[in-house]
Amino acid sequence: MNRIITVSREFGSGGRELARRLAEKLGVAYYDQEIITEIAKRTDLSVGYVKQITANRPFASFPLHIGEHLGQSLYVDPVLQQSSSVYGEQHKIIQEIADKSDCLIVGRCADYILRDRHPFRIFVYASIENKVARCMAHRTAGESDNVQEMKKKICSLDRNRAKYYEFYCDQKWGARENYDLMVNTRGEDVEKTADAVYDYLMKILK
Amino acid sequence: MNRIITVSREFGSGGRELARRLAEKLGVAYYDQEIITEIAKRTDLSVGYVKQITANRPFASFPLHIGEHLGQSLYVDPVLQQSSSVYGEQHKIIQEIADKSDCLIVGRCADYILRDRHPFRIFVYASIENKVARCMAHRTAGESDNVQEMKKKICSLDRNRAKYYEFYCDQKWGARENYDLMVNTRGEDVEKTADAVYDYLMKILK
Numbered sequence: 001m002n003r004i005i006t007v008s009r010e011f012g013s014g015g016r017e018l019a020r021r022l023a024e025k026l027g028v029a030y031y032d033q034e035i036i037t038e039i040a041k042r043t044d045l046s047v048g049y050v051k052q053i054t055a056n057r058p059f060a061s062f063p064l065h066i067g068e069h070l071g072q073s074l075y076v077d078p079v080l081q082q083s084s085s086v087y088g089e090q091h092k093i094i095q096e097i098a099d100k101s102d103c104l105i106v107g108r109c110a111d112y113i114l115r116d117r118h119p120f121r122i123f124v125y126a127s128i129e130n131k132v133a134r135c136m137a138h139r140t141a142g143e144s145d146n147v148q149e150m151k152k153k154i155c156s157l158d159r160n161r162a163k164y165y166e167f168y169c170d171q172k173w174g175a176r177e178n179y180d181l182m183v184n185t186r187g188e189d190v191e192k193t194a195d196a197v198y199d200y201l202m203k204i205l206k
Numbered sequence: 207m208n209r210i211i212t213v214s215r216e217f218g219s220g221g222r223e224l225a226r227r228l229a230e231k232l233g234v235a236y237y238d239q240e241i242i243t244e245i246a247k248r249t250d251l252s253v254g255y256v257k258q259i260t261a262n263r264p265f266a267s268f269p270l271h272i273g274e275h276l277g278q279s280l281y282v283d284p285v286l287q288q289s290s291s292v293y294g295e296q297h298k299i300i301q302e303i304a305d306k307s308d309c310l311i312v313g314r315c316a317d318y319i320l321r322d323r324h325p326f327r328i329f330v331y332a333s334i335e336n337k338v339a340r341c342m343a344h345r346t347a348g349e350s351d352n353v354q355e356m357k358k359k360i361c362s363l364d365r366n367r368a369k370y371y372e373f374y375c376d377q378k379w380g381a382r383e384n385y386d387l388m389v390n391t392r393g394e395d396v397e398k399t400a401d402a403v404y405d406y407l408m409k410i411l412k
Contacts, residue, residue, distance in 0.1 A: 125382050174382060176331050182388035188410070196409035203402035204394070 015124030221330030
C-alpha cells in the first residue's frame with residue numbers, strides 16, 4: 001500500500017508551505033490546488049466556484065421549513081446537491097491519487113476520505129498573532145493592511161473550513177484525536193519546522 | 207535563561223515514559239513525582255493526599271448557597287484553602303526548578319506557571335483504544351482486567367486532570383493553542399516516539 005501523508009492547516013499558519021517543503025524532502029507527489037482543478041474539469045464548474053464550494057459548509061438554498069412543506073423526500077435542494085456532487089468527485093479523485101503512488105495531500109478532507117488506508121495525519125496551526133503577522137507579511141497587492149480586518153478574515157476562513165469538514169466528515173476539525181502529529185509553527189521559519197517534521201517522520205515511519 | 211520543556215499527557219498515552227526518555231537524551235534534569243514529594247515536605251501533608259489534591263478540581267466542602275448565608279467575604283472554605291496553598295507551593299517549587307538549570311517538567315501546570323519563560327510545551331495523547339491496551343499491558347497486581355472498567359478509569363482520571371488545570375490555569379487542557387507540539391503515540395513503541403520528538407527538538411530549538 002502506498003505511504004500517504006495528509007496535512008490539514010489553519011489559514012496563515014504556514015501549513016501549506018510546510019507541506020510543500022515536506023513533500024519535496026520526502027520525494028513524494030504533492031497535491032493541493034491540483035485537486036480543485038481536477039474537480040472543476042470533471043464537473044464543468046469554474047475553478048473559482050469549486051474553491052468556494054469546498055471552503056464553506058453547504059447551505060440549503062431555501063429555509064428548511066419550506067423544504068418540509070414541499071415534502072422532504074421529493075424535494076432536492078439544488079445547492080446542497082451541487083455541493084454533494086463536488087464532494088463526490090473530490091472523494092473519487094483523492095482515492096485515485098492514493099492508488100497511484102506515495103503522496104502528500106493538503107486539506108480537502110483527505111485524512112478522513114483515506115482513513116481506511118491509515119495515512120499519517122498532520123495538523124499545522126499557530127497563534128492568531130503569528131497568523132496575522134504572517135498574512136500581513138505575505139499579503140497581495142490590493143489586500144487591506146488593517147490588522148483587525150486580517151484577523152477577522154483568518155478566523156472566518158478557518159471557521160468555514162471547519163464547518164465544511166465537520167459536515168462531510170462527521171468529526172471535529174483540529175481536534176487532537178483526529179491527527180497523529182500537531183505542529184505549532186510559532187512564527188518560526190517554516191523551512192526549519194518542515195525539516196523538524198521530516199526528521200520526526202523519518203523516525204516514526206521507518 | 208534556562209531551557210525549559212514541559213510535557214502534559216493523557217493518562218495511559220505513554221507520555222510519562224516519553225518524557226523521561228526525552229530528558230535523558232537531552233541530558234536535562236527531569237521532574238515529575240519529585241514535585242509532589244517536595245510539596246508534601248513543605249506543607250506537612252502526606253504524599254498520597256497531595257497527589258489526590260493535585261489530580262482533582264478543588265471543590266467546596268459546603269454547597270455554595272450555605273457559604274453565601276454565612277457571608278462569602280468572611281467565610282473561607284477549608285478544602286478550597288488547602289488546595290490553594292498546595293497550588294501555591296507547587297507554583298513556588300516549579301519556579302525554583304526553572305531557576306536552577308535546563309529541565310523537563312511533567313504535568314503540574316508547569317506550562318502555565320512558567321509561561322513568561324516561554325517553555326517548549328509538548329502534549330502527549332493517544333486514542334482510547336491504545337490507552338486501554340497500554341494500561342492493560344502495564345497493570346499492577348490486583349488491578350482489574352476488565353476493559354470497560356479500565357476505560358472508565360482512564361476517562362475519569364483525564365477529566366479530573368483537565369478540571370484541575372482549567373481551575374488554576376484558566377485555559378483549556380489539551381487544546382492545541384496551549385502547546386507547541388502535540389504527539390499521538392499511536393500505540394507505537396514509546397522509545398521510537400521519544401527519539402522522533404528528540405530529533406524534532408534538535409531542529410527547532412537550535
